[in-house]
Amino acid sequence: MIEAKGLSKLYGPFRALDKVSFQVKRGEVVGFLGPNGAGKSTTMRILTCFISATGGTAKVHGVDVFDDPLEVRRKIGYLPQRAPLYGEMTVWDYLQFTSDMRGLDPSTFKSRMKRIVEVCGLAKVLGKDIRQLSHGYRQRVGLGQALVHDPPILILDEPTSDLDPNEKAEVIRYIQEIGKDRTVLLSTHNLAEVEAACARAIIVSKGRVVADGPLSDIRAKSGTVRYLVTIHEQKLYEGSEAYRAGSTRRPPSSDEVSEALGALPGVQRVRELPTDDKAHAFELSGALGGDLREAIFQLVVQKGWLLLEMRRESQTLEDVFKALTRGDERADRGRPLLAEDDDAAAVGGAAAGAAALASAADEDEDEDEDEDEDEADEGDDDAAEENGGDDESDGDDENDDDGDDDDADDDAKGKKDGR
Numbered sequence: 001m002i003e004a005k006g007l008s009k010l011y012g013p014f015r016a017l018d019k020v021s022f023q024v025k026r027g028e029v030v031g032f033l034g035p036n037g038a039g040k041s042t043t044m045r046i047l048t049c050f051i052s053a054t055g056g057t058a059k060v061h062g063v064d065v066f067d068d069p070l071e072v073r074r075k076i077g078y079l080p081q082r083a084p085l086y087g088e089m090t091v092w093d094y095l096q097f098t099s100d101m102r103g104l105d106p107s108t109f110k111s112r113m114k115r116i117v118e119v120c121g122l123a124k125v126l127g128k129d130i131r132q133l134s135h136g137y138r139q140r141v142g143l144g145q146a147l148v149h150d151p152p153i154l155i156l157d158e159p160t161s162d163l164d165p166n167e168k169a170e171v172i173r174y175i176q177e178i179g180k181d182r183t184v185l186l187s188t189h190n191l192a193e194v195e196a197a198c199a200r201a202i203i204v205s206k207g208r209v210v211a212d213g214p215l216s217d218i219r220a221k222s223g224t225v226r227y228l229v230t231i232h233e234q235k236l237y238e239g240s241e242a243y244r245a246g247s248t249r250r251p252p253s254s255d256e257v258s259e260a261l262g263a264l265p266g267v268q269r270v271r272e273l274p275t276d277d278k279a280h281a282f283e284l285s286g287a288l289g290g291d292l293r294e295a296i297f298q299l300v301v302q303k304g305w306l307l308l309e310m311r312r313e314s315q316t317l318e319d320v321f322k323a324l325t326r327g328d329e330r331a332d333r334g335r336p337l338l339a340e341d342d343d344a345a346a347v348g349g350a351a352a353g354a355a356a357l358a359s360a361a362d363e364d365e366d367e368d369e370d371e372d373e374d375e376a377d378e379g380d381d382d383a384a385e386e387n388g389g390d391d392e393s394d395g396d397d398e399n400d401d402d403g404d405d406d407d408a409d410d411d412a413k414g415k416k417d418g419r
C-alpha cells in the first residue's frame with residue numbers, strides 16, 4: 001500500500017532524508033519511530049504529496065506520488081503534525097468543509113459522519129467551536145478530517161504529542177479502532193504507543209532507516225538479555241556449606257561480587273546499580289539465546305552469599321530505540337567524539353547501535369531529560385497551515401552529518417561501563 005524506494009530530501013545543503021526505503025502492506029498498522037529531527041515528517045510529507053523528494057520514488061496504493069498526486073491524496077487520510085484546524089468553525093462545520101473540499105456529496109457526508117463520530121468519539125462536541133476544545137478533542141477532530149473521504153490508508157504524524165496521558169491513551173484507542181480496517185503509518189517517539197497500536201515498526205535516525213520489522217524482531221535486535229542480581233551486603237546465608245565449613249564468614253564486598261559475576265562464562269558486562277545500603281545490586285548482560293540464572297544461582301550458593309533478588313529481562317523496544325538513535329543526542333551535546341571507547345562507538349549512531357546498547361542503560365537520566373525538552377518544543381497546535389516544515393527546525397541534529405554506516409548489528413559485544 002505504501003512503498004518508498006531510496007527517498008532522499010535535501011533542504012539546501014542539509015540532507016534530511018538519505019535513501020529511505022520501506023514498504024507498508026495492506027491492513028498493517030506500522031509505527032514510524034525516531035527522535036525529533038530524524039525525518040519522519042519529511043517522509044510523510046513526501047508520501048502525502050506536500051513536498052517533493054530530491055531523489056528516489058514513492059508509491060501509494062500503487063500510484064506514484066510524482067505522477068499522480070491527486071489520486072494519491074484520494075487514497076490517503078493525513079493528519080499532519082500541526083493539524084490544519086480552524087478555531088472559529090464548529091466541529092460539524094469543519095468536517096463538512098473538509099468533505100466539500102474532497103468533493104463528497106451531502107448525503108455521503110452524512111452517512112460517513114455517523115461512523116466518524118463513533119470511531120473518533122465526537123458526539124458530544126459536534127456543535128462546539130474548535131477553539132473551545134481540549135488538545136485531545138482537537139486531535140480527534142483531526143482524525144475525523146483524515147477519515148472523511150473514507151481512505152484506505154492513513155498517515156498520522158505524531159497524533160499524540162502534546163496530549164496528556166489520558167488523552168494519549170484515548171487517541172491511541174481510536175487509532176487502534178481505525179486500524180482494524182485500514183493501513184496506517186503512525187509516527188511517534190512514544191514507544192508505549194507503538195507497543196499498544198502497532199505490530200511492526202520502522203525506526204529512523206538522521207534520515208536513515210535503522211531498523212524495520214515486527215516489534216519482537218526489533219526488540220531482539222540488541223542481541224542481549226539483562227539480568228538483575230542483588231546480594232545482601234551485611235549477611236551471609238548461614239545455612240550454606242561455605243558458611244558451615246567456615247570458609248566464608250565475611251560478607252562480600254561489591255568488588256568481589258562484581259568480579260565473580262563477571263567471570264561467569266557468558267556474562268558480557270557487569271554494572272553496579274545504585275541501591276540502599278544493605279545490598280549490592282548488579283546488572284549483567286548476556287547473549288539473547290542463553291540463560292545465565294542457573295550459573296548465577298550456583299555461584300551464589302557456592303560462595304554462601306545471601307541472594308535477595310534475581311531477574312532476567314528481555315531488552316525493551318525502548319532500549320533498542322535509544323541504542324539505535326542516541327548518536328544524534330551525543331553529537332548535539334558536543335561530547336568529544338573520540339574521548340572514550342563508548343562515545344566513539346555511540347557517535348556512529350546507527351552504525352554502532354548494538355555496541356552503544358551495552359551502555360545505553362547508563363544514559364537513562366540524560367535521555368529522559370531530552371524527551372521532556374522534545375515534548376516542550378512541540379507546543380503550538382493552532383497553526384492553521386501545513387507549511388512544508390519551515391517551522392520545525394528546532395535544533396535537533398541539523399547540519400551534522402557524520403557519515404555513519406548502516407550496519408547496526410555488527411558489534412554486539414558488551415562493554416564495561418565507561419563512565
Ligand SMILES: Nc1ncnc2c1ncn2[C@@H]1O[C@H](COP(=O)(O)OP(=O)(O)O)[C@@H](O)[C@H]1O
Pocket residue numbers: 011014016034035036037038039040041042043388389390391392393394395396397398
Ligand atoms: N523546510 C525545512 N527547511 C530546512 N530544514 C528542514 C525543513 N523541514 C525539516 N527540516 C530539517 O530536516 C530534518 C528532519 O525534519 P523532520 O522531517 O521534521 O523530522 P521529524 O519529523 O522526524 O522530527 C530536521 O533536522 C529538520 O530541522
Ligand SMILES: [Mg+2]
Pocket residue numbers: 037040041042081157158
Ligand atoms: Mg515531525
